[in-house]
Structures are given as C-alpha cells and as structure tokens.
Amino acid sequence: MSQATLDSPRTARQRLVMAADQLFYAEGINSVGIDRVIEHAGVAKATLYSAFGSKDGLIRAYLMRRHDLRTERIMRHVNAHSDPREKVLAVFDSLAELFATPGWRGCPFLASPGETRSGDPVDEITTLTRAWTRALFTELAAAIGMADQPAVADALMNVYDGAIVASQLDHKADAAQTARRLAAMVIAA
Amino acid sequence: MSQATLDSPRTARQRLVMAADQLFYAEGINSVGIDRVIEHAGVAKATLYSAFGSKDGLIRAYLMRRHDLRTERIMRHVNAHSDPREKVLAVFDSLAELFATPGWRGCPFLASPGETRSGDPVDEITTLTRAWTRALFTELAAAIGMADQPAVADALMNVYDGAIVASQLDHKADAAQTARRLAAMVIAA
DNA sequence: TTGAGAGTAGACAGACCTGTCTGTTACTGT
DNA sequence: ACAGTAACAGACAGGTCTGTCTACTCTCAA
Numbered sequence: 290m291s292q293a294t295l296d297s298p299r300t301a302r303q304r305l306v307m308a309a310d311q312l313f314y315a316e317g318i319n320s321v322g323i324d325r326v327i328e329h330a331g332v333a334k335a336t337l338y339s340a341f342g343s344k345d346g347l348i349r350a351y352l353m354r355r356h357d358l359r360t361e362r363i364m365r366h367v368n369a370h371s372d373p374r375e376k377v378l379a380v381f382d383s384l385a386e387l388f389a390t391p392g393w394r395g396c397p398f399l400a401s402p403g404e405t406r407s408g409d410p411v412d413e414i415t416t417l418t419r420a421w422t423r424a425l426f427t428e429l430a431a432a433i434g435m436a437d438q439p440a441v442a443d444a445l446m447n448v449y450d451g452a453i454v455a456s457q458l459d460h461k462a463d464a465a466q467t468a469r470r471l472a473a474m475v476i477a478a
Numbered sequence: 479m480s481q482a483t484l485d486s487p488r489t490a491r492q493r494l495v496m497a498a499d500q501l502f503y504a505e506g507i508n509s510v511g512i513d514r515v516i517e518h519a520g521v522a523k524a525t526l527y528s529a530f531g532s533k534d535g536l537i538r539a540y541l542m543r544r545h546d547l548r549t550e551r552i553m554r555h556v557n558a559h560s561d562p563r564e565k566v567l568a569v570f571d572s573l574a575e576l577f578a579t580p581g582w583r584g585c586p587f588l589a590s591p592g593e594t595r596s597g598d599p600v601d602e603i604t605t606l607t608r609a610w611t612r613a614l615f616t617e618l619a620a621a622i623g624m625a626d627q628p629a630v631a632d633a634l635m636n637v638y639d640g641a642i643v644a645s646q647l648d649h650k651a652d653a654a655q656t657a658r659r660l661a662a663m664v665i666a667a
Numbered sequence: 668t669t670g671a672g673a674g675t676a677g678a679c680a681g682a683c684c685t686g687t688c689t690g691t692t693a694c695t696g697t
Numbered sequence: 698a699c700a701g702t703a704a705c706a707g708a709c710a711g712g713t714c715t716g717t718c719t720a721c722t723c724t725c726a727a
C-alpha cells in the first residue's frame with residue numbers, strides 16, 4: 290500500500306474509468322464497445338464486470354468522475370475570491386480553463402442524454418450535476434443580496450450553458466469571456 | 479400526380495425521413511437501427527438504400543429537414559415584426575414555440591455531434607445551421623445600428639443556446655422568457 | 668401487350684455487441 | 698505453508714448491426 294507508480298493508476302478499476310473516460314468522451318458512449326475499453330485499459334473483461342457489473346455501471350462511474358472533476362475545478366476558482374460578485378465571475382474563469390484543456394470536445398452531461406432515450410441511468414447524474422450548479426449560483430446570488438435569486442440563477446445558468454455550446458460547436462476560444470461579460474451584466478442589474 | 483392522401487406522405491422517401499426523424503430524435507442516431515426505421519416507415523430495406531445510399535445519407539436527410547423546419551419557424555416569427563429590435567426578440571419567441579412542441583427533447587444539432595467522432599458528416603449540417611443563425615443575428619445587429627456586430631451576435635448566440643440547454647436538461651418551461659430578457663439587455667446596451 | 672421503374676419481402680454475410688464462463692497466475696495476510 | 702483474492706487470457710453464446718442480394722408484384726406509358 291506504500292509506494293507505486295504515480296504516472297499510471299494502480300488499480301484495474303481506476304485504469305478502466307480512465308480508459309472509459311478517454312474513449313466515451315471522444316467518440317460517444319454508444320459508439321465505443323467494451324472490448325475497446327478493456328484493451329485500452331489493459332484489463333481483462335471479467336475484471337470490468339466484477340468491478341462495475343455492466344457497461345451502464347462503467348458509464349455511471351465515468352460521468353461521476355467527470356462530475357467530481359467539474360466541481361473541484363469550479364470551487365478552486367470560486368474559493369480564490371472573497372467578494373461574492375467576483376466568485377460568480379470566477380465560475381466563468383473556470384470555463385476558460387476548461388475550454389483550453391487539450392481534447393476539449395464539449396460537456397459530457399450535455400452530449401450523453403442525447404444518445405440515450407429519456408429515463409436512462411445517465412439522466413440521474415446529469416440531474417445531479419446541474420442541481421449542484423444551480424445551487425451554487427443561487428447561493429452566490431443570495432450572498433450578493435439579490436432580490437429574485439431563482440431568476441438570477443436561471444440567467445446565470447443560461448449564460449453558462451450557452452458558453453459551453455459556443456465553445457463546443459463553433460470552436461470559439463473566447464466563449465468564456467463573452468459569457469463572463471453577460472454574467473457581469475446580470476449581477477449588476 | 480394530382481390528388482393524394484394528405485395525412486401521410488406519398489413517397490417512400492418522405493415516409494423514411496419522417497420515420498427517421500421520429501426515431502433518431504427520440505432515441506439518438508446510434509441507438510436506432512435501420513430495421514426499426516424501415517418498419518416504422520412501412521418500407522422495404524432496398525428502398526432505403528436506393529434512395530439514400532447509406533444510413534449516413536438518411537441521417538443527413540433527417541438533419542437537413544430539421545434545419546429547414548428551424549429556419550422556417552424562426553423567419554416566421556422574425557418577419558412578423560418590422561422593428562429590428564423586435565425581430566431579435568422574436569427569435570426567442572420562436573424558441574418558446576419550439577419548447578412547447580409535443581415531444582420536444584432538445585436540439586438535434588447539439589445532441590448528434592456528441593454521438594459521433596469529430597469530422598463525421600453530421601458536423602457539416604451542424605456547421606451550416608449555426609452559421610445561418612449567426613448570420614441572422616449579425617444582420618439584425620447591423621439593422622439596429624450596433625457598433626460591434628460580431629460581439630453582439632456572440633452574445634445573442636450564447637443566450638439562445640443556453641435557453642435550449644435549460645429547456646432540454648432542466649425541463650424549464652420558461653427558459654425562452656429568461657433568454658428573451660437577457661437578449662433585451664444585450665440589445666439595449 | 669410488353670417492358671421499364673419502383674416497390675416489397677426477406678434471406679444472408681460479416682462484423683460487432685454485451686455479458687458469461689473456464690482455467691490459470693500472482694500476490695498477500697494469517 | 699496455505700487459503701483467499703484479484704487479476705489475467707480468451708472462448709463462447711446469443712443477439713444486433715449495416716448493407717447486399719434474389720425473386721416477386723404492381724403500375725403505367727408507349
């Protein structure tokens with residue numbers, strides 16, 4: 290349990306989630322088969338099924354990891370400020386960082402539901418991560434002292450999501466800056 | 479060639495595109511097989527391949543039809559006004575109509591690229607329909623007489639896209655109204 | 668009347684999919 | 698030393714996928 294290689298994950302479970310992340314994110318969860326995931330992870334098929342139970346279980350683990358990375362990234366930017374208005378703008382700074390990530394191809398919580406019929410297990414995690422974001426914006430609106438906090442959260446969500454789409458579909462590098470300016474208008478009003 | 483049934487499309491080609499639209503949109507282009515499409519259309523498999531050449535050809539026809547319906551819907555709202563500021567807001571009225579459509583499940587041009595690897599034929603049509611929207615916003619910004627038209631178009635695109643995401647993922651019925659208010663702020667500034 | 672065009676039904680090939688199962692190897696704690 | 702655990706490789710079943718092909722039917726115009 291002491292020392293191990295730091296560059297590649299130790300456990301088969303970790304390697305599987307990493308491999309699933311790379312392939313599912315790049316090509317879509319339906320376009321990538323189990324065989325390619327286990328080959329990429331260097332893991333036996335039985336290991337996958339003992340660890341996750343099914344492909345759906347692996348997909349859930351992939352999305353949950355994305356959710357965790359997302360909340361960490363956003364909170365890192367938000368916690369760098371004390372003024373609540375600057376905390377709001379910091380959320381859009383985290384977007385700029387995200388868009389500059391190598392291999393960035395859009396939000397998986399936006400793409401995956403389009404691949405599946407409504408009611409699929411992936412919907413739960415999408416709901417989870419969106420509720421988290423909305424709660425953050427609502428809290429920050431309260432900290433600023435704005436009157437209609439749900440309406441402010443709606444507007445900030447709108448601006449946030451629009452930036453992701455512009456970055457994904459139009460490959461606009463400055464989408465986060467556009468959104469940041471819009472957010473500044475929202476919290477100034 | 480004169481009279482025919484009006485409720486169901488006449489040609490096999492039309493029936494195929496209609497069936498593809500319903501199934502692809504509801505469940506994703508990768509989750510729906512050819513067999514289900516031809517069964518739903520009441521058409522033989524050879525007819526599909528003689529008309530479209532491949533599944534990709536059918537997907538393109540499905541997306542092109544969605545693009546045509548989209549431009550018609552938007553222009554119908556825009557042309558109902560003469561003031562360019564009201565024309566901009568009318569684009570968001572068309573969104574409200576869209577969100578109230580039975581079976582609305584999000585924008586196919588947003589979902590399909592997430593299902594395919596980059597460079598797929600669907601990307602062309604996504605690019606087409608987004609360029610059309612951007613051109614519309616740029617023209618309207620010019621008609622209003624705004625200084626930095628590309629920046630205004632960026633902001634309006636951001637607001638427009640965000641409304642679609644909120645409607646799709648959060649099932650927010652008033653997403654179009656939120657976006658309309660934001661758009662009003664953008665063109666007032 | 669005859670021949671072309673469009674459509675139908677359905678078998679088929681070959682590839683790929685998820686998930687199960689068998690048998691083997693290697694490490695680890697008692 | 699030995700049992701337990703986790704991992705390995707890979708065959709296999711049963712199903713689905715796209716795309717091709719054969720053979721038949723219908724309509725319509727020359």
